[in-house]
Amino acid sequence: MAFQFKPYTPAAKYKAPAAYFSMEFALDQSLKIYSGGLGFLAGSHMRSAYELKQNLIGIGMLWTYGYYDQDRDAEQLMTPAFRHKYYSFLEDTGIVFPVVIHDAEVFVKAYYLAPDTFGTAPMFFLSTDIEQNDYLSRTITHKLYDPDTAARVAQSMVLGIGGGKLLDELGRQTDIYHLNEGHGVPLTFYLYEKHGRDLAEVQKRLVFTTHTPELAGNEEHPMKLLSDMSFFSGVPEDEVRRVARIEGDSLNYTLTALRFARKANGVSKVHGEVANEMWGHYAGICPIIAITNSQNGKYWRDPQLAAALKDKNDAALDARKQELKKELFKVVANQTGHLFDPAALTIVWARRFAGYKRADLILRDFERFKKLVTNNERPVQVIWAGKPYPKDQGAIDTFNGIIKMTRDFTRCAVLTGYELELSAELKKGSDLWLNTPRYPREASGTSGMTAAMNASVSVSIADGWIPEFAKDGENCFIIGHADVELPTDQKDDMESENLHNVLDQVVALYYDQPKQFLKIRKAAMKDVEPEFESARMAKEYYEKLYR
Structure with missing residues (x-):
């Protein structure tokens, strides 16, 4: 029987049909x-769209090998591994259609x-x-963010052009096409060709979210490569250059999206300013507003912690936090052999490993760090976790360097397998959530939001979302930049010095004034909602970007 698309009935105020294109979605472990x-x-975003019954479809990629699995070698250092993934809960729609890549048809299911x-x-x-394709074509959707340039371009084409064609195959009216980051930018040329090469018609329908000032998130490739790969959906190169206002030999994904969209957004107030500084001087770009990222409370918050806060039951909140720390410390013991103490102050640094995020800032003054984690009167435990890009040797060296530097400290642990499940355990089982990016390069940094939902207090550089939240x-505790x-x-x-000065104060507070520390925990839990819960964000997208 042919696939029949029958989504839920949308709420009246969110009935405008939108489609959200993203190269990655974290939905379930x-x-x-x-x-x-x-x-x-x-x-x-997809969870809150469901809870609000928004008329939104998510379009992503089915990665055969995912991003990668974090394994350990014989010395307990991190090594990437790639394993075929199978998902019986995904329905094969039977919908197969071609996307032209390098002047040849590649079939997309x-x-x-x-x-x-x-x-x-x-x-x-x-x-x-799928079996309709040759081996090289099949590898396009093997690995998220394939390091090969041509493969990365082809992935963007499958997401952007393939996603646009899929909506047409479904016969679904789509009023708003939302590009989450520039990866799906070939959609712009697909829509331009579809709507009679009328830029205004594309701009009526396209909106764009830019997530980072970092180079990796603002891809740029030579025009010749893109033309050779059929990136432009049949639009002649001279017309591409004219309509996208390209003056040099390369096309920038972010800048192109800003010229084809009617409106765009940065993902925090600080990032909105940074994005306007980065792109605002270019001719022909759309307005860039700020819609701050947020996270879904129903998925992330621990129900017992939330209930204890609501009931003003401090004893229950403390007791539950101890239970959650014990659960996290089972993971620590299993991976590292270290037995952590649930009564000890526990700091976690956990997010994607990238140089500007500075996972090792706390180690920069190693003597102060050593004193911090060897003090038996006021013990402090530190955990790191996160995934470097598998071809970013610098980030991998940082990850493994932290393992080497801290392996002899019984109150330190570096965990592998940083995915949704471990992320939740770290947020629920930590006392302090450490965030040390180089200002102003952290566009949003949402991990601190879900930590706060679970009574973990941010110790952070005032970047990304933090200035909108921080007291x-x-x-929270601010590290002066x-x-x-x-x-x-x-x-x-x-x-580094500022960080250690803050930590000295927090350690004293945790051990000498536990009631005051609990008050700060509860303030973080209260203040993070509803402003940084994703229902607010999903509503703002309809109200500020889609209308």
Whole structure:
């Protein structure tokens, strides 16, 4: 029987039909098609769209080998592994259609995730790993963020062009096409060709979210490569250059999306300003507003912690936090052989490993760090977790360097397997959530939101979402950042010192004034909602971006 698309009945105020394109979605531990924060954000968006009954479809990619699995070698150092993933809960729609890549047809199959499976908006995932294709074409959807440039371009084409064609195959009217990051930018040229090469018609329908000032999130490729790969859906190169206002030899995904969209957004107030500074001087771009990222409370918050806060039962909140710490410490013991103490102050640094996020800032003054984790009167435990890009040797070296530097400290642990499940355990089992990016390079940084939902207090540089939330010493602790114009080493030295000064104060507070520390925990839990719960974000997308 042919696939019949029958989503839920949308709420009247969210009836405008929209489609949300993202290269990754973190929806459930069992569905390994994400790498980090972008996927976590997209997953929360899909959950809140379902809870609000928004007329939204998610379109992503079905990665045969996912991002990668974090394994350990004989010395307990991290090594990436790739394993074939199978998902019986995805419905094979039987919908197969061609996308032209390098002047040849590559066949794309669509798989469906029903809303009730994980409590999300209806979603479709695209795969080229099917028998109709030759081996090279099948590999396009093998690995998320394939390191090969041509493969990465082809992945963007499958998401953007394939996603646009899928909506046409379904016969679904779509008023708003929402590009989550620039990866799906070939959609712009597909729509441009579809609507008679009328830019205004595309701009009526397209909106765009830019997530990062980092180079990796703002891809740029030579025009010749893109033309050779049929990136432009049949639009002649001279017309592409004219309509996308390309002056040099390369096309920037973000800048192109900003020129084809009617409106775009950065993902925090700080990032909205940074994005306007980065792109605002270019001709022909759309307005860039700020819609701050957020996370889905129903998925992330521990129900017992939330109930204890609501009931004003401090004893129950403390007791539950101890239970959650014990659960996390079972993971620590299993992976590292270290037995952690649930009574000890526990700091967690956990997110995607990238140089600017500075996982090792706390180690920069090693003597102060050593004193911190060897003090028997006021014990402090530190846990790191996160996934480097598997070809980012610098980030992998940082990850493994932390293992080597801390392996002899019984109160330190570096965990592998940082996915949804471990992320939740770390947020629920930590006392402090450490966030140390180089200002102003963290566009949003949503992990601290879900930590706060679970009574873990942020110790953070005031970047991304933090300035919108922070009451220093009341619901979080701010690490002062140095002048951005200073040399990098000097900034890192100053901010390392600032970090340790803050931690000295927090350690004293935790052990000497436990009631005051509990008050800060509760303030973080109260203040993070509803402003940084993703229902607010999903509503704002309809109200501020889609209308």
